[in-house]
Amino acid sequence: MTTPDADPDPETADVGRRRFFRQFAGELINGAAGVVGAAQALQRASAEAAGAILNPSSVAGQVPAIPDLPTGFRAAFRESPGVLHIVDQRQLPDRLEEFDARSAAEVAYAIKEMIIRGAPAIGQAAAIGLALTGNKNRGAGPYARRATFRGAANLLRNARPTAINLRWAVDRVMAAVDEIGDLSEDGDAIADAMRAEADAIVHEATEDHGRMTAAALAALTFPDDRPLRVLTHCNTGPLACGQFGTALGVIQAAHHGGRAVHVWVDETRPNLQGARLTAWELAQAGVPHTLIPDVAAGHLMARGEVDVVLVGADRIVANGDTANKVGTYTLAVLAARHEVPFYVVAPISTVDLATPDGGGIPIEERSAAEVVAVRGVRIAPPDTDVRNPAFDVTPADLITAIVTEEGVVTAPFPVGLAEAVARREGRRATSPRFSDLAISAASSGA
Ligand code: MRU
Numbered sequence: 001m002t003t004p005d006a007d008p009d010p011e012t013a014d015v016g017r018r019r020f021f022r023q024f025a026g027e028l029i030n031g032a033a034g035v036v037g038a039a040q041a042l043q044r045a046s047a048e049a050a051g052a053i054l055n056p057s058s059v060a061g062q063v064p065a066i067p068d069l070p071t072g073f074r075a076a077f078r079e080s081p082g083v084l085h086i087v088d089q090r091q092l093p094d095r096l097e098e099f100d101a102r103s104a105a106e107v108a109y110a111i112k113e114m115i116i117r118g119a120p121a122i123g124q125a126a127a128i129g130l131a132l133t134g135n136k137n138r139g140a141g142p143y144a145r146r147a148t149f150r151g152a153a154n155l156l157r158n159a160r161p162t163a164i165n166l167r168w169a170v171d172r173v174m175a176a177v178d179e180i181g182d183l184s185e186d187g188d189a190i191a192d193a194m195r196a197e198a199d200a201i202v203h204e205a206t207e208d209h210g211r212m213t214a215a216a217l218a219a220l221t222f223p224d225d226r227p228l229r230v231l232t233h234c235n236t237g238p239l240a241c242g243q244f245g246t247a248l249g250v251i252q253a254a255h256h257g258g259r260a261v262h263v264w265v266d267e268t269r270p271n272l273q274g275a276r277l278t279a280w281e282l283a284q285a286g287v288p289h290t291l292i293p294d295v296a297a298g299h300l301m302a303r304g305e306v307d308v309v310l311v312g313a314d315r316i317v318a319n320g321d322t323a324n325k326v327g328t329y330t331l332a333v334l335a336a337r338h339e340v341p342f343y344v345v346a347p348i349s350t351v352d353l354a355t356p357d358g359g360g361i362p363i364e365e366r367s368a369a370e371v372v373a374v375r376g377v378r379i380a381p382p383d384t385d386v387r388n389p390a391f392d393v394t395p396a397d398l399i400t401a402i403v404t405e406e407g408v409v410t411a412p413f414p415v416g417l418a419e420a421v422a423r424r425e426g427r428r429a430t431s432p433r434f435s436d437l438a439i440s441a442a443s444s445g446a
Contacts, residue, residue, distance in 0.1 A: 006407035014207035076239050084128050086116045089239055093280040104129040104152035111159040116139040118240020119314045119350055120205055120296040123169035126156040127198035134194035138187040146182045161362040162323050162391045163314040164352045171303045174198045202242060203382040209244035209324050211405035216345055217248040219401065219408045220308065228258035229307045231297060234268045246312040246345040249276060255287045256263045256330035263289035264300060268325060270370040293295045309335050313346035320396030320413025321358030326389050332398035339398040346406050351417055358393035366390045
């Protein structure tokens with residue numbers, strides 16, 4: 001496993017960090033797009049740029065050093081020809097290892113086992129997995145190819161049921177196949193279309209997350225005389241989102257934009273995404289933070305030590321009810337009790353207008369093993385009966401605002417969400433296709 005070289009000059013690194021976050025959704029991506037396999041170039045460019053910038057050696061003194069833990073920021077995945085290299089998030093923060101997937105089925109396995117997790121990241125990985133399978137089937141007969149693709153798509157859709165981004169991304173790639181004709185003889189055209197759609201999904205996510213962050217920063221009020229004290233749950237940074245992040249993207253952008261923030265990081269039982277991943281990502285980025293047991297959130301709010309709660313989402317339905325990592329609902333109830341603003345930060349790809357309210361959201365139930373043991377050490381008597389819902393639903397009336405790339409949506413959510421989805425679709429319809437951007441960058445020698 002390689003990690004980016006250290007930047008020995010903290011000032012250079014700081015300027016670089018700020019520039020990276022300002023330009024994240026802009027020319028960095030377009031410049032990287034002028035080669036075949038644009039998602040691959042995009043991932044590599046963003047990971048390298050961020051890796052060179054978010055280097056812990058450049059923030060020595062701000063965040064206590066953690067001996068013997070892997071350092072060097074990593075995006076959730078990168079590609080080399082025919083391989084999706086996925087950071088194995090189960091191993092973090094102890095080890096920075098990659099799991100190599102060469103097909104949709106292998107990506108589905110990685111998603112199910114939470115080697116990669118977080119709603120936007122699993123959507124992007126699924127799209128690339130389908131593109132890899134498309135590439136392998138260029139020469140297959142139409143019927144065999146159709147069966148393979150349908151099976152792969154179903155495997156991916158069912159790998160994790162709550163995050164709508166997963167189904168949304170798979171449906172987009174399959175729609176690109178259908179546009180050509182899923183029984184077409186032209187396996188090359190189909191494979192190229194799948195690749196182009198996967199690239200577009202990654203590219204659009206980068207742009208959208210940048211816009212979403214800008215909208216959230218404009219909506220937050222930062223105190224003049226002290227840091228904004230943000231409480232967050234689970235992990236919503238680059239590991240969860242492919243590139244930038246939702247709630248944690250906002251936090252990092254605030255920090256790198258020179259606004260003082262301090263983050264209360266919920267440990268997030270039972271998988272400990274907060275303790276293992278959010279604390280690790282914030283350390284890499286130099287953002288001041290404090291890890292708390294999930295159950296301490298109410299105490300801190302009661303003492304007036306939380307200014308705002310920022311969380312991501314796995315699915316936001318038509319009336320604004322929002323599914324996110326289990327424990328989010330509890331936080332929303334506490335926030336309402338203590339009059340702490342509660343913001344959901346999520347891209348439109350997380351919005352599911354076809355489901356009217358939270359009662360229709362499938363909630364994934366995971367294995368007992370995640371609860372009865374912590375990192376392989378059993379903590380409960382053997383044979384203890386366990387219930388392990390991975391998500392819960394926060395009713396819309398507990399949410400102050402939902403921040404998307406189309407702006408800040410407040411109640412009445414059904415109207416605001418429908419309008420935001422329409423604006424997003426309009427923007428997509430009038431934006432150049434990512435494949436065209438990649439071609440023009442290549443022909444202009446970028
Ligand atoms: O089970 P996980 O780790 O995939 O759950 C992730 C979350 O709940 C995130 O908050 C969510 O995906 C929103 S933003 C990445």
